[in-house]
Amino acid sequence: MDETSRKKGYKENAKSDTVIEYKMVKLVRTSENQAVVSIQFTYSDLGVIPEIPYSVIKENDDWKVLLKPIEINLNKDSGHYGEIKEGIPVYELQKHLIK
Template sequence: MKTKTLLSVLLGGIVASAILVSSTTTAERSIAQTPMEAAEGYFDAIIAKDKEGMMFYAKDTNYLDEKSREEGYREDLKTNPTSSYEIVGSKQINSNEFELSVILNYSGEGYKHTPPLPYKVFKSENSWKVLVEPLEINTLTGDVKKGMPIYKWQYTDS
């Protein structure tokens, strides 16, 4: 009889813990009600090295599917340690779209920060999302232009 009671208490504790963890995770990633909530959620996720948060708050045209996107984010978070960001400009295009200029600061050696990078934030169904598009950054001049999606890159042996 004591074994059944102990087992019931343990199972109850496990279920309660699972519910608590689930509700805590959901609370951290609430649906973005404004463009700035989406932007802050996305860039805060980059700093926290939280690929799931990045995927939640953004649509990324660099990747063909969610699996390659997740793998790409995992690698990028290892090699590009972003320490902070600054939103230096915002402009409303229409009721469903905003443009942002964002500077990313890095904690690694060498390249310390980006020039202002263009991002769009758009209304997607019932929330806002950051549109991440491929960019080409000239680190010498600070020029930024539209780049090629990662899935189209071709590597050659030279």
């Protein structure tokens, strides 16, 4: 995904985001310049959701989080509750809804 598309997705997501609390629950350093950090979010409408892993890279002495679109199974009655899979960017979904 290119940088322009990524920024557009961030801005769209920020309009509807209802995060009221978050905490880092795990940090695993995979190399000198890479890590995986797991964050648990609390939403005003959903409550606490399963932790989400994020890849983090060190670039020019700065750490950057690689945000990717994901889908989280939030159906507590499902045998797959909390499973995360690759998702579709919000701006891509909107293109299909507008047509």
